[in-house]
Amino acid sequence: MSFLSLQGVTKRFGSVLALDDVVLTAPQGSRTAIVGPSGSGKSTLLRLLAGFDAPDTGRISLDGEVLADGPAAVPAHRRGIGLVAQEGALFPHLSVAENIGFGLPRGTAGRDARIRSLAGMVELDEDLLRRRPDALSGGQQQRVALARALARQPRLMLLDEPFSALDTGLRASTRKAVSALLDKAGVTTILVTHDQAEAMSFADQVAVMRNGRLLQVGPPRELYLQPSDETVASFLGPAI
Ligand code: ADP
Numbered sequence: 001m002s003f004l005s006l007q008g009v010t011k012r013f014g015s016v017l018a019l020d021d022v023v024l025t026a027p028q029g030s031r032t033a034i035v036g037p038s039g040s041g042k043s044t045l046l047r048l049l050a051g052f053d054a055p056d057t058g059r060i061s062l063d064g065e066v067l068a069d070g071p072a073a074v075p076a077h078r079r080g081i082g083l084v085a086q087e088g089a090l091f092p093h094l095s096v097a098e099n100i101g102f103g104l105p106r107g108t109a110g111r112d113a114r115i116r117s118l119a120g121m122v123e124l125d126e127d128l129l130r131r132r133p134d135a136l137s138g139g140q141q142q143r144v145a146l147a148r149a150l151a152r153q154p155r156l157m158l159l160d161e162p163f164s165a166l167d168t169g170l171r172a173s174t175r176k177a178v179s180a181l182l183d184k185a186g187v188t189t190i191l192v193t194h195d196q197a198e199a200m201s202f203a204d205q206v207a208v209m210r211n212g213r214l215l216q217v218g219p220p221r222e223l224y225l226q227p228s229d230e231t232v233a234s235f236l237g238p239a240i
């Protein structure tokens with residue numbers, strides 16, 4: 001059985017079929033990029049994985065544990081899954097250090113050292129730790145969000161367009177740093193992105209979505225050379 005597995009996952013919001021019979025697997029340590037037009041169900045898929053919402057039907061399992069079987073779902077805080085969204089959603093009233101350490105029990109030995117080590121992993125200067133998030137640049141804030149997600153040593157890391165608020169130069173350098181970091185941590189990752197180059201360079205496998213359906217899943221090169229239809233081609237194929 002695959003490390004991560006979604007089988008027949010369906011989710012409806014009123015008349016909108018946000019996810020339509022999604023089947024997806026990912027090996028441990030792998031990186032999956034999910035691409036597709038706005039409204040195709042990418043964020044819904046991540047929210048179901050994170051446990052912020054439950055499928056109507058279908059099953060999600062991680063490392064042999066069933067996380068959701070239809071609406072019966074393991075709560076988010078027991079899943080060991082980290083999520084970084086488009087805007088880091090940091091706690092504005094807490095220092096950077098307290099944001100990073102949010103999931104670490106207070107008053108434990110080594111907590112401060114762990115926070116400093118996490119800051120080092122995402123290449124944040126130590127003198128930023130005492131500041132509030134709004135004193136940091138967008139790229140620095142996303143690194144804080146990533147450090148906070150890594151603090152809990154997640155089994156699975158979900159990144160929902162984490163670099164899209166950054167300008168082009170910063171996006172490239174942040175992507176590179178995050179990529180190296182995830183490699184080092186060896187954590188299985190799913191990245192939602194609008195950016196073809198980002199998907200191609202980041203992922204072992206790319207999944208293309210439209211209207212709640214997974215159109216094609218495969219290695220970047222395979223989708224690039226043999227797109228199954230025009231949507232896949234328009235996202236990943238060579239420019240015509
Ligand atoms: P994407 O992330 O690919 O842009 P989403 O997963 O956010 O797409 O949305 C997929 C579809 O589901 C859209 O039509 C969206 O309007 C709808 N949707 C998502 N979340 C909700 C919700 N909480 N209530 C109602 N409709 C929703």
Ligand code: MG
Pocket residue numbers: 042043044
């Ligand atoms: Mg989205």
